[in-house]
Amino acid sequence: MSPRFPSRPSRTSGIRTRAAVLAAGMGASVVLGAGGAAAADTTATSSVASAVEAQAAAQAKAAKAAESAKAAQVAKAAANAKKSAAARKASVQKKAASWVDPVRNYRLTASFNQAGGMWSHKHSGQDFAVPIGTDVMATHSGTVVKAGPNGAGDGPAYGNAIVIKHGNGTYSQYAHLSRIDVRVGQVVTTGQHIARSGNTGNSSGPHLHFEIRTTPNYGSAVDPVAFLRSKGTTV
Structure with missing residues (x-):
């Protein structure tokens, strides 16, 4: 009988095992990198949305302020017109009610x-x-x-x-x-x-x-x- 020797792992099998480990590590890295990129995209989108909302709010506030100012101007103009009309009416009434001397330098x-x-x-x-x-x-x-x-x-x-x-x-x-x-x-x-x-x-x-x-x-x-x-x- 021929003597039996313990079997040794083949070189090819070791190479395959190391390759699998490296592939797994690389896959994990890829997965982690993709997740980070996704998180970064989400943060950027959120920042843009906040900026748009802030701009829209500022524009709405400015429009409201302009509308209030215009309304105040219209109200002031109406009040001035009413005051002027009242003054003219008072002047006409005063003139109508007034009396004068019949001649001057007398x-x-x-x-x-x-x-x-x-x-x-x-x-x-x-x-x-x-x-x-x-x-x-x-x-x-x-x-x-x-x-x-x-x-x-x-x-x-x-x-x-x-x-x-x-x-x-x-x-x-x-x-x-x-x-x-x-x-x-x-x-x-x-x-x-x-x-x-x-x-x-x-x-x-x-x-x-x-x-x-x-x-x-x-x-x-x-x-x-x-x-x-x-x-x-x-x-």
């Missing part, structure tokens, strides 16, 4: 209720001494109800005269005029030119005779200076 002479030989009764108005041709103005807005010679129906002593009816139930009269520049039925405004002063009728010199009445006719006069002063004039 000197007061014969006064209301003054006795004298020039009148059959006491003086019914206030005289404003001014040169002939001085601009005569409506002391308040109203409608002309009398205009013409012979005192516009109140008698020749007044000469050429005008009577204006006002909205508050009073009347103003202008007499001794050299020229009449309005007609009956005409609407006039406060301070509007209506005539030129003169010396017509029963007059001792150039002046404007002015009355405030409670009716359009002679005999209903009240103190014109006190009346005008109560309306804010400086007569």
Whole structure:
């Protein structure tokens, strides 16, 4: 019999075993590398999404702020427009309610209720001494109800005269005029030119005779200076 010797691993088998171990290690490395790359991709995607969300939030905030600012501007403009309209209305109302002296650069002479030989009764108005041709103005807005010679129906002593009816139930009269520049039925405004002063009728010199009445006719006069002063004039 031939003697038996223990068998030894073949060289080929050892090589195969080492190759398997190396392959396993390399596979593990590949697997680990792929996992790291996947984790890195996930982190990058998350960062981009956060940045987009932050940008969108900032844009929305800016848009909201711009909208609020625009709304505030619109509200301010509306408030200013309302304020301006109120101011204009107040100015118009004040102007409509105001009274002015019938002439400028005058000197007061014969006064209301003054006795004298020039009148059959006491003086019914206030005289404003001014040169002939001085601009005569409506002391308040109203409608002309009398205009013409012979005192516009109140008698020749007044000469050429005008009577204006006002909205508050009073009347103003202008007499001794050299020229009449309005007609009956005409609407006039406060301070509007209506005539030129003169010396017509029963007059001792150039002046404007002015009355405030409670009716359009002679005999209903009240103190014109006190009346005008109560309306804010400086007569």
